[in-house]
Amino acid sequence: MRRLRFQAICLFVVLLFSGLAVWAADAGDQSWPPALTGAVNGTVTFTSDLFLKIPANVQEELAKPGAVPFVLAKTAPTVDFAFHGDLPDRALNGTGWSAWGDICLASDGRVYAGIGDHGDDMGGKSHAYVYQWDPMTKVLKQIVDLNAIMPRTQGEPSWSKLHARITEGPDGTIYFTGTLNDGNRANEPGFKWSDTIPGGQLYQYNPTTGKASLFCSLPPAHCTATTMLDRKRNIWWCNLEAGPNGLMALDLATKQIIYQALAGSMKLNRNFALARNGVVYFNGVGGIWKCDLKTKSISPTRSSFGKDDSGGMRSSTDESKNGWIYGVCMETKELPTSLFRYSPKKDKLEMLGKNFVIPEYTTVCVLSPDEKYLYYLPGSHGGAFGIGTPVIQYNIAKHQQKVLAFMRGPLESIYHYVPAGSYGVKISADGSTLYVNFNGHAADDTRPKPMTASGFGLTGFAAIHIPASER
Numbered sequence: 180m181r182r183l184r185f186q187a188i189c190l191f192v193v194l195l196f197s198g199l200a201v202w203a204a205d206a207g208d209q210s211w212p213p214a215l216t217g218a219v220n221g222t223v224t225f226t227s228d229l230f231l232k233i234p235a236n237v238q239e240e241l242a243k244p245g246a247v248p249f250v251l252a253k254t255a256p257t258v259d260f261a262f263h264g265d266l267p268d269r270a271l272n273g274t275g276w277s278a279w280g281d282i283c284l285a286s287d288g289r290v291y292a293g294i295g296d297h298g299d300d301m302g303g304k305s306h307a308y309v310y311q312w313d314p315m316t317k318v319l320k321q322i323v324d325l326n327a328i329m330p331r332t333q334g335e336p337s338w339s340k341l342h343a344r345i346t347e348g349p350d351g352t353i354y355f356t357g358t359l360n361d362g363n364r365a366n367e368p369g370f371k372w373s374d375t376i377p378g379g380q381l382y383q384y385n386p387t388t389g390k391a392s393l394f395c396s397l398p399p400a401h402c403t404a405t406t407m408l409d410r411k412r413n414i415w416w417c418n419l420e421a422g423p424n425g426l427m428a429l430d431l432a433t434k435q436i437i438y439q440a441l442a443g444s445m446k447l448n449r450n451f452a453l454a455r456n457g458v459v460y461f462n463g464v465g466g467i468w469k470c471d472l473k474t475k476s477i478s479p480t481r482s483s484f485g486k487d488d489s490g491g492m493r494s495s496t497d498e499s500k501n502g503w504i505y506g507v508c509m510e511t512k513e514l515p516t517s518l519f520r521y522s523p524k525k526d527k528l529e530m531l532g533k534n535f536v537i538p539e540y541t542t543v544c545v546l547s548p549d550e551k552y553l554y555y556l557p558g559s560h561g562g563a564f565g566i567g568t569p570v571i572q573y574n575i576a577k578h579q580q581k582v583l584a585f586m587r588g589p590l591e592s593i594y595h596y597v598p599a600g601s602y603g604v605k606i607s608a609d610g611s612t613l614y615v616n617f618n619g620h621a622a623d624d625t626r627p628k629p630m631t632a633s634g635f636g637l638t639g640f641a642a643i644h645i646p647a648s649e650r
Contacts, residue, residue, distance in 0.1 A: 211269040211276075212262035212637055213625055215594055222261040222317045227589035230255040234567035234585060240536045247533045249571075249580040252649045256584050259642040260594070261319040263294050263310055270296035270306075271629035275636035278616045279404070281543050282603035283345035283353060285386070288314050291353055292603055292616040293341030294638045300359045301369050303331055305339030307357050309384065309391075312614065312640055314607075319640050323391045325357040328382055334371045342404035342602075343417065348431060349410055353384040354394065356417075362402035365421035372400055379403055381415065381429070395434045397427075405449050412457055414472070424448045426461060426470050426477070440470060440477050446488075449542065452495035452504045454523040460504065462491035467521065467528070482521060482528035487511040494555070496546045498523060505553050505575075507534050507541040516540060518553070518573065531578060537566050542602045547610045551575060552650070554613055556601045561618065561634025563587075563600040570613065570643060572650070583613075583649060586641070595622040598641075599634030610650055613643040 215223050231251055233241075240246055263276070270276045274297040283291040290312040298305030309323035326337045338357025345355045356379055359365060365378055372378055379402035383394040397403065403417040414437070415429045423443030430437045444463055445451075451461035459470045466483030470476075484490030490513070495506030503520045508530075510516045516538035518531035534541055539557035546553055553573040558566060567585035574581065590596045596619055603616035617639040620632055630636040 211266050212264060213595070213621060215260070215262060218261070220316070220318050221264055222259055222319065223594065224257065224259050224317065225589070225593065226255050226257045227593065228255060229588035229592065230584035230586070232585060232588055233582075234587075237536060237566055237569075247536045247580070249536060249582050252581060252583045252646075254646040254648055256646060256649075257644045258584075258586075259317050259644075260590065261312075261640050262596075263292075263308070263319065263321070263638045263640065265308075265321045266296075267306060268296075269627055269630070270298060270636070271627060272296070272298060275630060276638050277340070277618050277635045278638050279340050279342040279602050281344040282605055282614060282616050283347055284605035284607065284614065285347045285353065286351060287386070288607070289386070290314070290605065290614045290640075291345045291355075291384075292640060293345060293355065294616075295338065295340040295357075297360055298337075298339050300336050300339040303333070303335050303337045305337045305360075307338040307341055309341065309345070309353075309355060310640070312642070314612070314642065317642075322389065323355075323382075323384055325355075325382070328391050329375055329380070329393055331376065332373070335373055335376055336370050340404075343406035344408070346406070346408035346415070347410075348383075348408065349413055351386060353386065354381060354408065354415065354431075355384070356381050356397075356403060356406065358402040358404050358420075362404050362420035363422075365402045366400040370400070378421075395429070398436075403427075405451065407451060407453055407459070409453055409457055414457075416451070416453075416459060418445055418448045418451070418461075420448070426451070426459065428470075428472060438470070438472055438475050444468070444477055447491040447493070447509060450492045450495055450506075452492065452497065452506065452521075454498045454504070456523075458523065460492075460495075460521070460523065464488070467492070469523075480526050482526055484508050484519075484528070485511060485513040487513045490514055492519075493540070494542050494544045496544060496553070499546060499550050501550070505544065505546065507544055507555060510538065510540070516557070535566065535569065535571065535580070539563065539566065543604045545604055545606050547606055547650070548608060549610060554604060554606055556604060556615065559600040559602055561599050564597050564619070564634055568598045568600070570615075572645075581649070583645060584643065590639075591622050595625045596637065596639060597622055597632070597634070598639060611645055611647075613645060615641045615643060617641060
């Protein structure tokens with residue numbers, strides 16, 4: 180009896196210390212992201228019938244009168260998937276690791292994407308990185324630490340996000356800029372800017388040398404979360420934040436600001452579109468406005484998303500060959516989140532219906548190279564996983580939505596990852612592969628306790644190979 184009691188006590192002690200060891204490892208382990216089962220060089224390649232399983236709540240909405248229909252792909256895609264690696268910690272600060280800007284598909288086929296930790300930017304303790312995806316090797320690697328490009332001294336702010344687009348210049352140089360948790364706060368006294376880092380900066384990455392460097396600085400105490408490159412004219416556009424917002428145009432050849440719109444002229448400042456003649460269309464007071472560099476002026480168009488002035492473009496394509504800019508608008512009291520197209524030549528705005536049977540906020544969309552399809556993922560700001568994280572192919576001629584895949588099901592069940600929306604989407608030059616930079620969170624069985632199931636905290640990158648029969 181004494182021996183059994185002794186053995187029981189020993190077992191209890193072993194279990195107690197084992198539990199403490201596991202707790203301590205969990206509490207102190209800074210390894211992030213978690214490992215992907217079966218990954219080769221950090222990437223898994225797989226397909227699954229679960230891609231074609233419609234979530235129950237989506238089926239319920241489809242059954243309701245007046246629901247926006249969609250067709251389901253007959254063949255599931257094959258997907259390459261990887262987590263953004265080499266991170267210093269788990270960033271368990273609420274939002275944590277997250278991706279906020281559009282990605283870049285370079286002319287050599289490689290893809291550039293960015294993430295940040297939404298950390299202590301004012302205190303100089305936040306992180307932001309650029310990654311490169313190589314479709315030949317199927318490797319996602321970290322190539323740039325934004326806060327290491329310009330060495331900081333104590334007290335200087337650090338970048339916590341890449342919210343603006345990553346773009347490729349005509350010479351193959353990759354351009355990008357970092358921002359704060361809230362770029363509109365850049366002019367607050369708490370941010371100690373310096374001669375080295377006077378505010379937002381435009382950086383460049385040379386794919387040949389693998390080196391990143393400062394290209395130029397933005398006006399002091401300003402940042403930007405919205406950018407666009409006119410490759411034909413070598414002009415980099417941005418919306419200047421911190422105070423009233425307005426467009427700014429930078430000539431990349433001379434590094435000179437060649438136009439700056441009146442502060443306060445831009446509304447809904449997260450999107451603007453480029454016409455084929457170089458005119459930029461943006462959200463202004465009362466509707467769509469345009470900026471013409473030839474006359475160095477801005478003016479309103481006749482087009483508007485309704486009497487509710489909260490409406491406007493949230494995502495858009497460049498102008499197509501047949502003269503249309505496609506996109507997704509903001510939800511208003513009058514209008515659900517909807518697809519639209521706008522003709523710059525005719526100054527004509529057409530609404531194309533809800534962007535999904537359950538409409539969701541959508542920050543990025545792309546035209547296929549043959550301009551037959553519009554691709555987008557509804558639910559950018561964490562809402563996608565509530566509708567299964569659908570990947571939509573919109574057939575322009577047929578006005579028909581097709582779901583190529585519901586990404587949540589297989590990624591959660593096989594790899595314990597819940598993809599929850601995207602701010603970065605691009606389509607390959609041959610139209611066969613859709614590249615997506617995902618926000619998301621770890622599934623219930625692997626998620627650290629401080630990380631909530633909010634759609635943020637764990638980022639991933641996917642190359643979605645669209646079957647030939649589905650395009």
